Structure formats: structure tokens, C-alpha cells
Amino acid sequence: MYHLFITSSNRYCYARTMGGASHTFDTCAECGRKNIRFLPISEQAFLWIEGGKRFPDFLSFGDVGQYLFVSSAVISVFEANAVSGYHIQKAFPVYRESHGEMQKVDDIQYYSLNVTGQVDFDLKAMHLKKKHSCKSCGNFDWSIQRLSIVDAKLDLNTWDQSDLCRVSSLPGSLVCSEKTADLIHQNKLSGVYIQDEKDMFRIR
Ligand SMILES: [Zn+2]
Secondary structure (H helix, E strand, C coil), X not given: CEEEEECCCCCEEEEEECCCCCEEEEECCCCCCEEEEECXXXXXXXXXXXXXXXXXXXXXXXXXXXXXXXXXXHHHHHHHCCCCCEEEEXXXXXXXXXXXXXXXXXXXXXXXXXXXXXEEECCCCCCCCEECCCCCCCCCEECCCCHHHCCCCEEHHHCCCCCEEEECCEEEEEEECHHHHHHHHHCCCCCEEEEEHHHCCCCC
């Protein structure tokens, strides 16, 4: 499969926040870890845009989170080609600061996608283990601290066949099928790097 790495360049804008609190932290009573908890998206939520002038198809999000924001072009391509593994959560209006005031950017909106497809790592092939797993919150530590040296490998036995997937052991990661990667290339959808699954932990 392929890793989708969403990042902004100078040319493109990115979203700073969703215009309100998007997450909070709960401290686990069992292990003491601080675990992130995502809050429901409010009806009034909007995207606060900064950076370059152009609008990418995959919008980079500066705040912490597992959010995926895409343009209507992405929705059209995905729907026309029956890309599976997501549902559309909400359409977001876009605001940008101009002369000290928040102004709505007309004619542009982004859609938040909730990615529902699942696949998981082949930890054995990666020589990687989970340790100190908490029975209460499920959080764990990796046996290797510098994951950037690890070649990732997905276990296709754990794949639910969806075109868009989260990696169960690393929910912030977004991966896709070859079909989806080809569609992104062919339609020149911007704002995303497609890299081999093995390079998932490398920062570009
Ligand atoms: Zn815990």
C-alpha cells in the first residue's frame, strides 16, 4: 500500500485550527499517560487558513489531530471511481485573516473525511514490539524509540480491503490502495506526497 503524507509547501495554504477546541487530554488513572481525546466537530466550526495563496486539494492541518480535509475535486474523483473507506463528515467554510479581521474566503470549502478503513502493521517483519501496554487505556510504547530507522510493513491479512485506511497501531497514519494512489497522480491532486508504505516513518 502507499502512505499519504499531507504537508504544506510555501505555495499552498494550510489550516491553523478548526476555529475552536478540537481535542482535550485525559489522564489514564491506571498508567498515568495523557491520552488525546477528540471532541465532536461543532456546527459552527470553520477552517482558519494561513500560509500560501493557493488552495491544495489535501489541506495540511497545523493543529494536532486525525483530521483529513479535502477539496471538492478530491470528492469528485473518489466518488466517480468508487474509492472506499471513508465517509464525509462535514463541509467547512474557510476564513483567513485580512487587515486584522477574519474574512470568509468565498467559493472555497473543504470537506472533512472520516477514514474508516483499517489495516495494521506486520510487527514481526518490522522487528518491532509493543511494550508496557496499559490494560485500561490500551496505550503502549514501541520497543524501538527511533521509528524513523524502521521500514514499515503492513500485514495484508489485517486489511479490510478499503481504499483509504488508518493503521490501527498508529491511527494518525493514512494509507491507501494502489488504485487511490494512481487516481491522485492522474488527477494531479495537490498537497499530498505519496510514498511507499515502508517509508511511512520518514519525515520529508
Ligand atoms: Zn492507561
